[in-house]
Amino acid sequence: MKNNDFLFLMKLTEKQINIFTGAVELIYENGYKETSVRDLAAKINMNPAALYLEFKSKEEILVWICDDIYDRFSRILIEVNSLDDTAEKKCYLLVKRHIEEVLSNTKQFIIGSDYMHIADQLTNNKYSIFVNQYVEVMKKIIYQIIPNNQFAEYLHKDTSIFVLLYILNHTPKWAVLENGKYDIDCMTNHILSKFLNGLF
Numbered sequence: 001m002k003n004n005d006f007l008f009l010m011k012l013t014e015k016q017i018n019i020f021t022g023a024v025e026l027i028y029e030n031g032y033k034e035t036s037v038r039d040l041a042a043k044i045n046m047n048p049a050a051l052y053l054e055f056k057s058k059e060e061i062l063v064w065i066c067d068d069i070y071d072r073f074s075r076i077l078i079e080v081n082s083l084d085d086t087a088e089k090k091c092y093l094l095v096k097r098h099i100e101e102v103l104s105n106t107k108q109f110i111i112g113s114d115y116m117h118i119a120d121q122l123t124n125n126k127y128s129i130f131v132n133q134y135v136e137v138m139k140k141i142i143y144q145i146i147p148n149n150q151f152a153e154y155l156h157k158d159t160s161i162f163v164l165l166y167i168l169n170h171t172p173k174w175a176v177l178e179n180g181k182y183d184i185d186c187m188t189n190h191i192l193s194k195f196l197n198g199l200f
Contacts, residue, residue: 087144
């Protein structure tokens with residue numbers, strides 16, 4: 001697949017982008033179940049009946065949001081898999097790009113994480129299947145690094161992968177503590193230094 005195969009938002013019309021943006025704000029603030037189509041119509045100053053000309057249901061909007069996240073992280077895998085370099089360099093790229101996407105699209109990411117199970121029911125588990133693929137790529141990279149570490153014999157590999165994912169997915173909390181003044185390269189180096197040298 002080419003990178004432009006994943007540009008989901010480019011497939012939406014201007015009106016749909018407006019709906020998407022308003023939905024992200026409302027769902028992030030109030031929750032998915034608590035957000036109604038009428039709320040969304042009021043948020044973007046649009047007639048509720050006119051909204052249904054742009055989408056079939058509230059669930060479809062959630063799928064839009066999850067598709068956006070799916071696209072962004074699919075591009076990360078393309079970049080990492082295309083990099084002809086050491087496992088350490090691939091690990092750095094994956095961690096840095098993961099942090100970039102989470103911090104640049106925090107609201108979408110949190111919505112996707114919290115409500116992916118609902119969207120999964122509408123897409124034949126598309127998103128949970130992708131998460132498993134993403135984890136497998138991480139495992140392949142990390143498992144190449146672990147044998148070179150002095151603490152390798154004490155490490156539970158699978159647990160370490162999910163610890164790393166937990167850290168990466170919660171970088172927005174770190175950014176808040178830093179009052180939004182953060183450097184992604186510094187964050188990447190700090191996480192990998194502590195994770196690879198501290199835990200490994």
